[in-house]
Amino acid sequence: MADRQGSCCRKCELIRHTARQTLPGRQGLMFSVGRKVIVMSEKADRPVFLSGERLSLRPLEESDLERCRRWLNNPEARRFLKRRYPLDAVEEAEWFRSRDRSSDILLAIVLKDGERHIGNIGLHRIDWPHRCAQTGMIIGEADCRGQGLGHEAKELLLGYAFTDLGLHRVGSSVIDGNTPSIRCLLKSGYREEGRRRKRWWHEGRFVDEVEFGLLAEEWFLRPASET
Numbered sequence: 001m002a003d004r005q006g007s008c009c010r011k012c013e014l015i016r017h018t019a020r021q022t023l024p025g026r027q028g029l030m031f032s033v034g035r036k037v038i039v040m041s042e043k044a045d046r047p048v049f050l051s052g053e054r055l056s057l058r059p060l061e062e063s064d065l066e067r068c069r070r071w072l073n074n075p076e077a078r079r080f081l082k083r084r085y086p087l088d089a090v091e092e093a094e095w096f097r098s099r100d101r102s103s104d105i106l107l108a109i110v111l112k113d114g115e116r117h118i119g120n121i122g123l124h125r126i127d128w129p130h131r132c133a134q135t136g137m138i139i140g141e142a143d144c145r146g147q148g149l150g151h152e153a154k155e156l157l158l159g160y161a162f163t164d165l166g167l168h169r170v171g172s173s174v175i176d177g178n179t180p181s182i183r184c185l186l187k188s189g190y191r192e193e194g195r196r197r198k199r200w201w202h203e204g205r206f207v208d209e210v211e212f213g214l215l216a217e218e219w220f221l222r223p224a225s226e227t
């Protein structure tokens, strides 16, 4: 008899609990207990916060950090990130624990099909009196870029920012030349607002930082064809 969802007895639950403690983030692993097969289901452990067509957004957990560190150290993924130093486990854990949750909302981007964690997205530096925030995103898994998943994740986040949180404006700044990021922002209705000239040393030369912004009224009045 296969036990794929819940635990049928205390022994199964104990094994599942032990696996969660010792193998965080290893959802999908299978264990045999006598004639039973236990599957570590991410669904059982990880609450969905926002749900879209192909992906969902859920709170980022400490058990995700190793994967995030792999992305943030990867030369291709970090090519257009502003951070230039290697990220180690201690620094990452300190950052994660000391984040101000009221002004920094961080969500894991997860494929619905298979629950694979492919990237992160967030609202950062939320300024509640002025109802503004900065958005940021990484699709860390290279094989998942360029398939519209970043756009879908951004649309979910923007709906939450403007509708649920009542934010009035979101902004994002990009290193000039990051075409996927710029196209992703323009596709969601952000407008270019200005440039900081030669702000970033990038691949042997100084390049501009490009500032983008999107207002709540622009988001709500977008033609249906742009959603």
Ligand SMILES: CC(C)(COP(=O)(O)OP(=O)(O)OC[C@H]1O[C@@H](n2cnc3c(N)ncnc32)[C@H](O)[C@@H]1OP(=O)(O)O)[C@@H](O)C(=O)NCCC(=O)NCCS
Pocket (backbone or CB within 6 Å): 076, 077, 078, 080, 081, 137, 138, 139, 140, 144, 145, 146, 147, 148, 149, 150, 151, 152, 173, 174, 175, 178, 179, 180, 181, 183, 184, 187
């Ligand atoms: C930027 C990023 C989040 C975009 O996510 P994505 O899932 O790859 O993007 P999407 O597939 O949703 O595509 C969004 C738009 O970008 C375009 N695009 C995607 N990849 C592209 C590429 N390599 N070259 C040109 N355009 C590209 C798409 O065509 C689409 O625009 P269009 O519909 O007008 O044609 C992702 O590429 C990424 O994480 N990159 C590395 C980290 C990074 O640079 N983050 C941003 C820091 S500011």
